Amino acid sequence: SATQRTTNGAGGCPFHAAAESPMAPNGCPVSAQAAAFDPFDSPYQLDPAEALRWSREQEPVFYSPRLGYWVVSRYADIKTIFRDNLTFSPSIALEKITPASRKAQAVLERYDYGMNRTLVNEDEPAHMARRRELLEAFTPEALEAHAPMVRRLVREKLDAIVERGRADLVAEMFWEVPLTVALHFLGVPEEDMEQLRRFSVAHTLNTWGRPSPEQQVEVAEGVGKFWQYSGQVLKKMQEQPHGHGWMYDMIEKNRQKPDVVTDNYLHSMMMAIIVAAHETTALATANAFRQLLSRPAVWAELCANPELIPAAAEECLRHSGSVVAWRRIATREVEVGGVTIPEGGKILMVTASANHDPAHFENPDELDIYRDNAVDHLTFGYGSHQCMGKNLGRMEMRIFLEEFTRRLPHLELEEQEFTFLPNTSFRGPEALWVRWDPAQNPERRDPAVRSAQRDFPVGAPEARTIVRRLRVTRAEPEAEGVLGVTLADPAGRDLPAWTSGSHLDVVLPGGEARKYSLCGPPTSGDWQIAVLREEAGRGGSRWVHDTVREGLELCVRGPKNHFRLDETAERYVLIAGGIGITPIIAMADRLKRLGKSFELHYAGRARASMAFVERLERDHGEALRLYPKDEGARLDLASLLAEPDAGTLLYACGPERLLAALEAGTAHWPQGSLHVEHFTAVGALLDPQNEHAFEVELADSELVVEVAADRTLLQALRASGVDVPSDCEEGLCGSCQVEVIEGEIDHRDKVLTAAERAGQDRLMSCCSRAKGKKLVLAL
Numbered sequence: 009s010a011t012q013r014t015t016n017g018a019g020g021c022p023f024h025a026a027a028e029s030p031m032a033p034n035g036c037p038v039s040a041q042a043a044a045f046d047p048f049d050s051p052y053q054l055d056p057a058e059a060l061r062w063s064r065e066q067e068p069v070f071y072s073p074r075l076g077y078w079v080v081s082r083y084a085d086i087k088t089i090f091r092d093n094l095t096f097s098p099s100i101a102l103e104k105i106t107p108a109s110r111k112a113q114a115v116l117e118r119y120d121y122g123m124n125r126t127l128v129n130e131d132e133p134a135h136m137a138r139r140r141e142l143l144e145a146f147t148p149e150a151l152e153a154h155a156p157m158v159r160r161l162v163r164e165k166l167d168a169i170v171e172r173g174r175a176d177l178v179a180e181m182f183w184e185v186p187l188t189v190a191l192h193f194l195g196v197p198e199e200d201m202e203q204l205r206r207f208s209v210a211h212t213l214n215t216w217g218r219p220s221p222e223q224q225v226e227v228a229e230g231v232g233k234f235w236q237y238s239g240q241v242l243k244k245m246q247e248q249p250h251g252h253g254w255m256y257d258m259i260e261k262n263r264q265k266p267d268v269v270t271d272n273y274l275h276s277m278m279m280a281i282i283v284a285a286h287e288t289t290a291l292a293t294a295n296a297f298r299q300l301l302s303r304p305a306v307w308a309e310l311c312a313n314p315e316l317i318p319a320a321a322e323e324c325l326r327h328s329g330s331v332v333a334w335r336r337i338a339t340r341e342v343e344v345g346g347v348t349i350p351e352g353g354k355i356l357m358v359t360a361s362a363n364h365d366p367a368h369f370e371n372p373d374e375l376d377i378y379r380d381n382a383v384d385h386l387t388f389g390y391g392s393h394q395c396m397g398k399n400l401g402r403m404e405m406r407i408f409l410e411e412f413t414r415r416l417p418h419l420e421l422e423e424q425e426f427t428f429l430p431n432t433s434f435r436g437p438e439a440l441w442v443r444w445d446p447a448q449n450p451e452r453r454d455p456a457v458r459s460a461q462r463d464f465p466v467g468a469p470e471a472r473t474i475v476r477r478l479r480v481t482r483a484e485p486e487a488e489g490v491l492g493v494t495l496a497d498p499a500g501r502d503l504p505a506w507t508s509g510s511h512l513d514v515v516l517p518g519g520e521a522r523k524y525s526l527c528g529p530p531t532s533g534d535w536q537i538a539v540l541r542e543e544a545g546r547g548g549s550r551w552v553h554d555t556v557r558e559g560l561e562l563c564v565r566g567p568k569n570h571f572r573l574d575e576t577a578e579r580y581v582l583i584a585g586g587i588g589i590t591p592i593i594a595m596a597d598r599l600k601r602l603g604k605s606f607e608l609h610y611a612g613r614a615r616a617s618m619a620f621v622e623r624l625e626r627d628h629g630e631a632l633r634l635y636p637k638d639e640g641a642r643l644d645l646a647s648l649l650a651e652p653d654a655g656t657l658l659y660a661c662g663p664e665r666l667l668a669a670l671e672a673g674t675a676h677w678p679q680g681s682l683h684v685e686h687f688t689a690v691g692a693l694l695d696p697q698n699e700h701a702f703e704v705e706l707a708d709s710e711l712v713v714e715v716a717a718d719r720t721l722l723q724a725l726r727a728s729g730v731d732v733p734s735d736c737e738e739g740l741c742g743s744c745q746v747e748v749i750e751g752e753i754d755h756r757d758k759v760l761t762a763a764e765r766a767g768q769d770r771l772m773s774c775c776s777r778a779k780g781k782k783l784v785l786a787l
């Protein structure tokens with residue numbers, strides 16, 4: 009913003025107002041809120057996402073003089089930083105956030121402390137070279153092999169308390185089980201557990217805390233001892249030729265390729281990984297139980313429907329992750345969210361804040377175990393350094409939840425005050441007191457309950473399992489051939505609010521889903537859709553019309569929003585054709601509430617077949633233009649679109665013909681003026697008979713992946729361990745977009761505009777393919 013300051017004159021940088029406040033290193037005066045921000049104050053310590061709400065809303069990138077860091081709080085900005093680890097180097101990820109006092113420094117020197125690069129703070133190309141050497145231990149098959157041990161450990165711990173009626177779950181098992189699993193995974197002898205836990209605390213405070221000068225010395229003692237201890241264990245392991253575990257993989261690679269897996273790396277990794285693998289998972293589990301148990305109805309839902317456990321664990325990682333902030337350093341001057349960060353600028357990405365960003369997550373502050381994009385959270389980081397152990401952490405959380413929901417469904421959270429180890433990054437309650445009545449334990453009545461386990465596949469939760477069962481409370485014709493359906497929570501609770509443009513996926517009996525836009529009032533506590541009977545369709549709408557009646561249960565996913573309303577424009581033109589009115593009416597309601605100026609053009613075959621006409625006339629009479637064809641009325645797009653207007657946005661939904669005409673008719677409008685929603689994915693689905701195989705080269709990962717004729721590019725990427733988010737998987741939503749560096753693309757999606765396609769620099773990986781034999785992707 010240095011340049012903006014000069015052009016903005018006396019008012020200065022638009023982000024920063026106060027004149028006599030401190031200056032950021034780019035010359036900007038620091039706003040009062042930025043100057044006051046301190047992550048060691050209690051608001052951040054108690055709830056980091058909430059503590060940064062002001063920043064997400066007003067000043068998404070700011071310089072914190074108290075910390076000496078640039079703080080970034082929005083989802084999109086943080087993801088951009090994670091994606092580019094050359095501009096934003098991870099080298100400071102494990103640096104002491106509070107510089108050591110001279111005394112503490114002396115203590116560390118006495119222990120010969122030499123913690124340096126591991127994986128998480130290593131730059132390219134050394135990092136990928138190492139990471140690739142060490143991937144084998146994380147394949148689904150390799151991880152699957154650890155599940156029985158995790159299960160056994162959790163079960164033993166639970167057996168020990170199940171008849172007791174009250175326990176602090178952190179003390180009883182949440183730290184010890186993940187630590188044991190971590191040591192087992194690494195191949196480190198399971199000794200000195202208590203001592204290792206104390207070491208981990210010292211390491212966290214040393215790296216992410218702000219210990220007082222006296223505490224610093226004590227912390228340094230702990231860290232120094234941890235360093236020594238790691239060295240001794242490593243030496244013992246190096247002397248054992250046939251050990252099993254990830255550390256042994258590293259020791260072996262160190263023998264084979266000492267320039268790739270170096271000696272110092274081995275020692276540093278030994279110390280860092282014990283913490284990375286156990287503390288993160290222990291805290292995440294405690295957070296998850298706290299969040300779920302503090303919402304008894306949600307806990308009860310999970311007990312009744314354990315299939316949702318993977319989704320619930322993921323949502324807890326989003327809502328209340330155990331890693332809440334991560335660091336990068338700018339290797340050159342660079343702009344983030346409109347603010348210039350100088351070369352050498354240290355960056356604190358508050359991932360907990362990103363995970364509560366309403367621009368990416370609907371109702372972000374709500375814990376919604378049905379949220380199907382929870383997996384987009386940044387608690388595991390993102391990009392080439394993304395957590396390698398995420399699937400092990402997920403597995404542990406799921407097994408804990410599965411054992412407890414089955415054996416102690418009557419578990420309750422005790423009233424208590426939670427405390428946290430004061431630091432910027434690792435977060436979870438230090439104790440978690442729960443109680444239950446052992447007389448109610450289901451296994452007293454049926455001993456089989458104790459061992460009736462359910463297993464989940466390794467990896468991210470499967471979208472098809474995230475299904476909400478809702479009751480139809482009304483099913484009545486809205487117009488000729490249009491059925492209006494109202495859905496409510498069977499338990500009578502309010503359903504989450506949604507934003508205009510959102511839709512639901514209604515799951516049909518065969519498992520296929522159809523999208524229907526939400527069209528009722530957004531905060532009514534129930535959800536309304538309207539379904540047009542399409543005789544020539546694939547059968548979904550016929551099923552809805554023939555089967556859906558009041559009292560029936562329907563399975564739905566969502567709400568999801570791929571048709572977001574940009575609320576910043578001055579004027580809007582809304583265009584609906586036929587049943588396309590459903591998202592459009594919700595937008596009209598919203599624009600009216602915002603007091604915006606808009607017109608609504610609504611065309612249909614016949615007035616009798618046009619849904620919501622009465623409601624529209626009542627609520628939007630002035631803005632509304634109706635074009636029933638049977639009355640000879642015709643929507644004249646050519647004159648409507650004749651005069652391009654930079655201050656106007658167009659939103660449209662309707663038949664493909666209408667949308668195509670709009671796209672053509674707005675070619676002379678500013679780019680990005682037209683927003684449309686497609687509901688059918690013609691030509692996007694894989695047709696193995698007519699496809700050809702091709703190869704993709706992943707430039708960042710230096711991997712080559714084969715895409716067979718019967719696989720989508722997305723499937724092939726995932727199988728090779730690359731996480732690409734997705735949602736619709738039929739070319740409608742844009743969430744699986746990947747940048748293309750080279751190669752000709754066969755576009756099959758409905759998201760990109762003609763101009764974007766012609767650019768040949770991005771594709772939707774769920775459906776699009778290579779025209780030729782090869783593509784090079786920026787992944």
Ligand code: HEM
Pocket residue numbers: 090098127128129139193284285286288289292329330331334387388389390391392393394395396397398400401402
């Ligand atoms: C990296 C979080 C569990 C091993 C990371 C990063 C985060 C993280 C935030 C940095 C990502 C980035 O820079 O983009 C978590 C959380 C966990 C968890 C929240 C549990 C809930 C584990 C486990 C293991 C593990 C169980 C071990 C087996 C690693 C490794 C890296 C890493 C090796 C470095 C990867 C690289 O830089 O290439 N983790 N972690 N983590 N994590 Fe985890």
Ligand code: FES
Pocket residue numbers: 733734735736737738739740741742743744745757759772773774775
């Ligand atoms: Fe929706 Fe690919 S996942 S476009």
